[in-house]
Amino acid sequence: CLRAQLASPIGHLSSKIAISFLFQRILMRTSRFFLATLKEAPSDAEVISHQLMVRAGMIKRLAGGIYTWMPLGLRVLRKVERIVREEMDRAGAIELSMPAVQPAELWQESGRWEKYGPELLRCKDRHQRDFVIGPTHEEVITDVVRKDVKSYRQLPLHFYQVQVKFRDEIRPRFGIMRGREFLMKDGYSFHTSFEDLQREYRNMFETYTRIFTRLGLKFRAVAADTGSIGGTGSHEFHVLADSGEDALAYCPDSDFAANVELAEALAPAVARPAAAETMQKVATPGRITCADVAEFLGLPLIRTVKVIAIVLNPEAAEAESPGPLAMILLRGDHNLNEVKAAKHLGEFRFAREDEIIAALGCQPGYLGPVAVGEVAIYVDRSVAVMGDFVCGANEAGYHLTGVNFGRDITAPTLVADFRNVVAGDPSPDGKGCLELCRGVEVGHIFQLRTKYAEALKCSFLDESGQSKIMEMGCYGIGVTRIVGAAIEQGHDQRGICFPAAIAPFEVCIVPMGYAKSETVKAAADALYAELGGAGIDVLLDDRNERPGVMFAEMELIGIPHRVVVGDRGLAEGKLEYKGRGDSESQMLPLAEIGPFLKARLCAAP
Ligand code: ATP
Ligand code: MG
Numbered sequence: 001c002l003r004a005q006l007a008s009p010i011g012h013l014s015s016k017i018a019i020s021f022l023f024q025r026i027l028m029r030t031s032r033f034f035l036a037t038l039k040e041a042p043s044d045a046e047v048i049s050h051q052l053m054v055r056a057g058m059i060k061r062l063a064g065g066i067y068t069w070m071p072l073g074l075r076v077l078r079k080v081e082r083i084v085r086e087e088m089d090r091a092g093a094i095e096l097s098m099p100a101v102q103p104a105e106l107w108q109e110s111g112r113w114e115k116y117g118p119e120l121l122r123c124k125d126r127h128q129r130d131f132v133i134g135p136t137h138e139e140v141i142t143d144v145v146r147k148d149v150k151s152y153r154q155l156p157l158h159f160y161q162v163q164v165k166f167r168d169e170i171r172p173r174f175g176i177m178r179g180r181e182f183l184m185k186d187g188y189s190f191h192t193s194f195e196d197l198q199r200e201y202r203n204m205f206e207t208y209t210r211i212f213t214r215l216g217l218k219f220r221a222v223a224a225d226t227g228s229i230g231g232t233g234s235h236e237f238h239v240l241a242d243s244g245e246d247a248l249a250y251c252p253d254s255d256f257a258a259n260v261e262l263a264e265a266l267a268p269a270v271a272r273p274a275a276a277e278t279m280q281k282v283a284t285p286g287r288i289t290c291a292d293v294a295e296f297l298g299l300p301l302i303r304t305v306k307v308i309a310i311v312l313n314p315e316a317a318e319a320e321s322p323g324p325l326a327m328i329l330l331r332g333d334h335n336l337n338e339v340k341a342a343k344h345l346g347e348f349r350f351a352r353e354d355e356i357i358a359a360l361g362c363q364p365g366y367l368g369p370v371a372v373g374e375v376a377i378y379v380d381r382s383v384a385v386m387g388d389f390v391c392g393a394n395e396a397g398y399h400l401t402g403v404n405f406g407r408d409i410t411a412p413t414l415v416a417d418f419r420n421v422v423a424g425d426p427s428p429d430g431k432g433c434l435e436l437c438r439g440v441e442v443g444h445i446f447q448l449r450t451k452y453a454e455a456l457k458c459s460f461l462d463e464s465g466q467s468k469i470m471e472m473g474c475y476g477i478g479v480t481r482i483v484g485a486a487i488e489q490g491h492d493q494r495g496i497c498f499p500a501a502i503a504p505f506e507v508c509i510v511p512m513g514y515a516k517s518e519t520v521k522a523a524a525d526a527l528y529a530e531l532g533g534a535g536i537d538v539l540l541d542d543r544n545e546r547p548g549v550m551f552a553e554m555e556l557i558g559i560p561h562r563v564v565v566g567d568r569g570l571a572e573g574k575l576e577y578k579g580r581g582d583s584e585s586q587m588l589p590l591a592e593i594g595p596f597l598k599a600r601l602c603a604a605p
Helices: 002-007 013-026 048-055 071-090 104-110 138-148 194-214 290-297 314-319 338-345 353-360 451-455 479-489 518-533 547-556 567-571 590-603
Strands: 059-063 066-069 101-103 121-124 130-133 157-166 181-191 219-223 234-240 246-250 257-259 280-283 305-312 325-331 348-350 376-380 389-392 398-403 414-416 435-449 459-461 467-469 471-478 507-511 538-540 561-565 574-579 586-589
Touching (some): 048 059, 048 479, 071 157, 071 181, 071 194, 071 479, 104 130, 138 157, 138 451, 138 471, 181 194, 194 219, 194 234, 194 435, 194 471, 219 246, 219 435, 234 246, 234 479, 290 398, 305 338, 305 389, 338 348, 338 376, 338 414, 435 451, 435 479, 451 471, 471 479, 507 518, 507 547, 518 538, 518 561, 518 567, 518 590, 547 561, 561 567, 561 590, 567 574, 574 590
Parallel strands (some): 219 257, 325 376, 507 561
Antiparallel strands (some): 101 130, 121 130, 157 181, 219 234, 246 257, 246 435, 389 398, 435 471, 459 467, 561 574, 574 586
C-alpha cells in the first residue's frame, strides 16, 4: 500500500519531498476550500444522483446537459480518471490527446457525416468549412495511424485518451449521466489479425473488470448490441442500479448476461394447437389496450395479440405519402424490441394515425391481422404458436376472438424474434431461466474489425510485403457517468455514500470548538498532519459551525470516515470515529486512530 510506504521512511530526504508534495495535494481545510451545499434539490432533477450532486455542490448547470464541475465534484472525477489511467497504462495502452474539433472531411470519408444524425454537433469556421465537435474519435485515430504506421512491425498498438466529448443528445437528463458534454476514456487498438484483436479485447475485458472493481462499484458485464459504432462482438459494463436506463437479462445458473436489446427470446418449444373456436366479432367499446380487452372478455392477457403498425424504409416512404404500412404482431403481455426489429426489417418508424386509417380504415387500438390485403405481417415467435387468440377487428369498438393462423390469416411475411425477453424466459444458452435487472452503462468495448480501417484505407505491409487492412477494436468508459452511477448505487437519506476510492476526501476531522478550545485545536491539527503525512486524503472542518451542521454536510458530500475531536473525549485520551455506513460511533484511543484509518483505507477496494 502506497500509504504505508510513504508513512514509514519519514527521515529520508526523498520521502520528505514526496510528502510535502502530498501535503499540498491532499490536506485541505474547509475554510480554504469551496463547499457550496444546498438544502433543496433542483426541481428538474429526476434521479437521486442528480439531486445529490447538485445539493452537495459538485456540479452546476450551465445549459441543458452541460455542467461546470465544481471543486468538490472535480476531486471525485479526477480520482475516477486516475484509476482508469493507471489500469489502462498497466494494460499496455498508450495515452495521447486528440482534438475535440474535427474536420468534416474525415467524417465524410467514413460515411458518418450522413449517418450520425442530429446527435453530431456540426459547425463552420470563418472560411465556411464544416467541422464537428467530436462525439467519438474513430475517424481521427484511424487518420493518425494510417499516416504513421506502415509495417506489421509497428503493430499491435493501443492508443487512449481521457477527453471531452459532445453529443447533442435528444433528451439530456439525469444530470451528468446523460449529458451533452461529458468526459470519456476512449481507446482504440490496431492489429495485424483478428486473433490479435481478440487477444486485446480479452485484455480490455479484464482491464475494465479491474477498473470497476477498484472503483468499488457493483457491476455486471453483458453482451451488447453494436449500435451506430458498428463492428462485431461487443460487451457493455453496467453499474447495477434500479434507476438505470438499460434493462439487463442474466441467468443465475450460467454465465449468460446480455443487454435486453440483444438477449434472444427463444422460440417456444411447443407446436401451434389446432383451431378449436370459430372466429367471432365481439363489441369491445372503449377497450383499446390488450390488458383492457382481456379484462373485459374475462380472458388471460396471454391470449391476446397486439399490432404495432410501422412504415418500413421511412425515407423512401415519405415520397409516396402516406407510406406503405406493415404490422408486427406481439403477444399482449410482450413488448417490441426495436433493435431486433431493425435487424430483421431494416430502418422503420411507427406509423402515424393518418397512415393507419388510410391503410386499414380503422384508428389505432382496434387493429388486427385478419383480411388486411397487401399489408406485410411480421410475427413474433411467441405469437406464431398461438391458437384461438384475440386481436382487433380493424373496426372501431370491435375485436375478434378465436382467431387462427392458416384459417383466418394469410401466411406471415416473416416469423422472428421481435420482443424483449421477460423474467422467466428460458436462457438462450439452455441452462436455466432469465432474470432481469437494471443498469447504468459505464463502459463499452467493441471489436470494430475493419469497418473504419477499410473506409479510411488504414493498411500495413505484412511479413511478405503485402498490403493489408488493419483490424481495430475500440473501448469506451463514461468517466463522468461513473460519478453519477456510483451515487445511484451508494446513497442514503442523509446523502452520498461514496466508495473510499473515489470519495472527494477519505477522512474528515470535525473538531468541537476549534476556535474555542486550544486542546481541541492542537489535537485536530496534529491528527490532520499525521493523516496527511500518511498519504490520507483528509479534510479538516475548521469552520465554527454547529456540530449538527458540520456532520450533516460531511455526510451529504459522502466522506466515508469521520473523526470527531472534542474536549470530553480528549480528557480520556480518546477520539470519536464513525464510518459513513455505521449506525453507531465508537471511541478510539488517540494513538490508535491513525493505524485504524490506514488499515480501513488499505482494505477498501
Ligand atoms: P448510451 O447507450 O448510454 O447512449 P452509447 O452506447 O452511446 O451510450 P458509447 O458510444 O459506447 O455510448 O460511449 C462510451 C461510454 O460513454 C458509454 O458506455 C457511456 O458510459 C458514456 N456515455 C455515452 N453517452 C453519454 C452521455 N450522453 N453522457 C455521459 N456519458 C455518456
Ligand atoms: Mg448514445
